[in-house]
Amino acid sequence: MAKHTKKSTRKFEKKHLKAVLEQRKAGAKIKQRQQIKAKRQARNAKDDEFLGDKDEDGKPEVAREDPFGKMNVDDFFQGGFEIPENLAKKSKAVPEKLGKRKRLAPEEDDDESSEASFEEAPMGSDSEGEGEAEDDIGMTKEAMDALAEKDPEFYKYLKENDPEALQFDENADLVEVDDLSGSDEEEAPKKKKQKKAKKADDMSDEEVADSAEVTKGMVAKWTAAMTKEHSLRAMRQVVLAFRAAAHVNEDDGKEYKYTISNPDVYHDLLLTTLKNVPEVLGHHLPIKEAASGKVRVSTDSKKFKTLTPLLKSHTSSVHHLLTTLADEATLKLTLSSVTPLLPYLLPFKKILKNIVKTVVDIWSDASSSEATRITAFLVLRRLAVIGDPGLREAVLKTVYQGLIKGSRTTSIHTIQGINLMKNSAAELWGIDQEVGYATGFTFIRQLAIHLRTSITNNQKESYKTVYNWQYVHSLDFWSCVLSEYCSPVKEAESGKESQLRLLIYPTVQVTLGAMRLIPTATYFPLRFQMVRSLLRISRATGTYIPLASALLEVLNSVEMKKPPKASTLKSLDFTSSYKAPKSYLRTRVYQDGVGEQLVELLSEFFVLWSTSIAFPELALPVIVMVKRWLKEAGNKTTGNKNNKVNSGFVLLIQKLEANAKWIEGMRAKVDFAPNNRAGVEGFLKGFEWEKTPLGAFVAGQRKQREERARIMEESRREDERKRKLEGGKQKATSDSDEDMDDADQDDDSEAGFEDEDEEDDE
Template identity: 40%
Template structure:
């Protein structure tokens, strides 16, 4: 059986039942008229009743039963059946039914004289039968009905087109070139006036025009066209600011406990269809955002109509993905804040509906946009990690499920690398490192009783495994980066043995071997996880490693500066550092290590003096935890040392950034000069060619 045509489906849904009833009445009337002409014999009366009963059953059939077949067509209905079948082909219906139409007209003309009582009944109850004309039902279907049935196609109202174009020329707000309606400022003003008392029809036309304007460079054929930039700007402001207000005036939201829902009625369905078509315009605009002001207007408009997209899961994912791309890719902090505010607001309003979708899309989008990490992009990436980490606390159960899935993926990648599948390249890249760092932020800000805390142990194991995967000097920056993540995670109260990882750096040849002089630039450990081979064995790299060791070692022990067990914690470290200083020939580094050892011992003496007066033992965990709670860690000997170290680091970073900016400016200036010199050379060549042409012309004239 061939595929049912679109027209046939529409006929089945809208006109089949009416046509069957119509023809049933006509057939009954014909039978009655024929019997009355014969005088109404007794033998034929039962047959008439049988036909009536069969026709009644046939008329009460559902559409599905009718097309399923397997029933007996009553006598006298063969011609009606033939007409219905021929309506699918829409070719010979009028020819085959012309005979019936003439009979019907003659009978209707004589009905009032022959049976005035029956004629009166028909006039009162079914006046359409008296005005019967043979019409093909498919031809009678209006264009508006076809447009309303298909939500996926672009919805355009033909009646409004007539108002806009006005064939008589009365409406001058729009011009018609070919088959397209040109959008003008007057037309936009007219639409703005109509939105004061909006209807679904007006909103539909405005949305269709805006879709054509937004996709002007797509190459697709739309009914509307826009040439005037001012008209486009006014249309965009009209759609983004006034259309959401108009939508809510046509269909008001039901708000309960701060959650907006859409009422279930015909108007809401119609508006929903229009806004579904409008979603592609929002997505296109989000891809082309250039400034914060535009982003704020688009996102505010989208938020107002967001409830209409909740039931369309595929469309919802596309919208969230578009917003997440703005959030993860924009280098403008204000634009990032505006996009995250939108994500945060919709998640807080509909946590059960979209939270899981938002978290997964945002996480994958973040990883897509962090492949390239440098001094210019790190602030954007850190903002994304910190803001997304906040969303995982909205629903800790969903957050734990997603976190468990992604941490497990990281562990599988690490296991495959250890087993020789793919090598360490799959681990030693920015995406993997940012993933580990992101989850450390999530677990650091979650509550102490949160189920997310169960992920701390597997995350620490994966991070330690990644650090030890390739313990070469070239990847020491990656080691330092992951150690910082673990230091952050240590703030949860979990002890992570990080000093052995740091001490391994001291035993590497990059520290113990005499360095060679170099004129290379200072290593940027903040924005790199790998150094070039040229840095290995150089003094500039060795000095950088020494600074990183001092900083991270002091930060690690600073976490426990008020711990009652601090003296015992630093004992192995102090012995190892003293042993190293005796062997090392790096005078500057030895001096830094001696200062660190001194601060560690001073802090240990403070803790020992404070705990000598306590009356509780190590088994009293509550008292141990509250030990020196009233003392600020910055006032401890080690804390004061760390504060000074941080200030010095900030100063170094500031100088480093200034040097980078000056270097970039110098490169840009050099590039401009080269371009200018090339232009001047091109102009000189052009002048020489002109002179040569002129001289040739003179010679020819002579």
């Protein structure tokens, strides 16, 4: 039976119990705060006794009362962040402990003295890149200037006996590096004492000054110390000088410890910093790398936490330098120096994301040289290899965005750089295929959504979201990725099917839908671009894609059936065009180019199956339709009367029929039925396609095209060289409108056709 409580008890619980409990909790918090304060004061007293801080009578200093100790959070914020009067007076008084400066706090430190020093200056964690470690300097430069005016004798005494107390760095106080350098470079106590004495003797005047001019002797001294002794102290000075060099000639309102005015000194400092800083870091913080590419750095060690501000300062300077450099050789050297720093930056995601964005901008910049872009890609690849899945995903997304941005304008002058980007970026998607599949599916789905919106939207220019260079290069890029990692050869080597193979079907469907969105003669070049992408997938993965019908639609168009008009236009470059200008339509030049593309693409499609047992049945419908077209073209009244195009298709028909007869002859010798799957797949397996009738024809055509492309590339480079020379002369004298018009005429980019064909897009 339950025990009934008294009425007074229930009344107390109802009216007063909650308030009493809250009062007790508040008292417990106050008591706990006082206990923490007492422990802190005890630790501070112990530290003062250890460091030898005493008052004028020789007794240890008594810990002063914390003016904020008795405040709660509400009282603190209600005070409007006003500094109590006693604390304000303390900052203006003559400092009693100038030799003691606060240090940057590690995020987790087991040393009690470190906890005591940094308890009232909380540090934000940068594990997710949400903030940078802030400097915690015991005495500001303003206070020391006030001291020089108020007590010049004491200021002079400090300058002679403790010059380091007068050195200020508002960005990074790295005093712990000096202690760490001394402890690492000397083992025996005797050597430590000698090292300290040597440091005191080597304190030069330029290290004392607030803004010292860097000289060649200083750079040589730092370089020798870093290369021979792996001195962290020398590295600290180099990092501080390098930061000033990275911001040279910039009016950013910041004060730097060093100044640089000599170009030779700037060059020497740049070289020694980019080369030796990673080596010194590697000596003191060795990197352990597994066979799989994973790296491990002891981030929990006190040494790493002490060097973190130095590392961040140097990385920030390198990042800023990358955004301002214009010289290709220096830019390449700076990019190379980033790679060995990446393992140390893995815990700092925000820093890495900024670096990745800048490196991708360099990689996708059409004005950068090929060597510089490859160096930038190696930085991205290294980060993708050693990073975690989240970091890999960020790298892949940033690289894809850079690819889209860099392919916005395509011409004969930029197509080589765009192909370099697509081929190099495709390599990143195979490092972690699970992450590659997730990102690939997302981006291909976006392309499908754009296509669906263009089909369902009846607005006049809705198709332009699909018919542009960025969309075309995106689909071509995914064909590069799939052909790189979904080939049967690579899958056999790895022993398992590629996870990216699941992306073949959506990529093919989106590409087929995009090429048929606007089936007019203006966009035949775009159709040919997409057919080449699908041929790459089919060739590498062994997937059959029905492309003959899409090509026969072009052959049966009005553009190819009607007689062409004479024209003096130069041939259209189908590799750097996705639409034809209005002036090219119905001309002999355009019809010749389209006919040549059709013969090439049809032969490339059928040569993929030139050794297939079903080749005769596959080629028969195309042979019949092309013969019918040739018969209509031969009509004297309605035919196209283009002998060049007709002769090309006649030759193609001959090769297809010859290859079909050859397959029939080989097929007559087999002893298995068509339902024998293993026999059908093993038919002519391993036979070289170049030895087939159609294969020999295609191989010869490829050699001719390669030779023609080589000649065109040499001509393009020569024109580009001349244009640069002319541009330099114009810049030295004055701008000439006529020369600019000539340069525009030499450029066959798509941008030159857009305004002219605006009304004929449909």
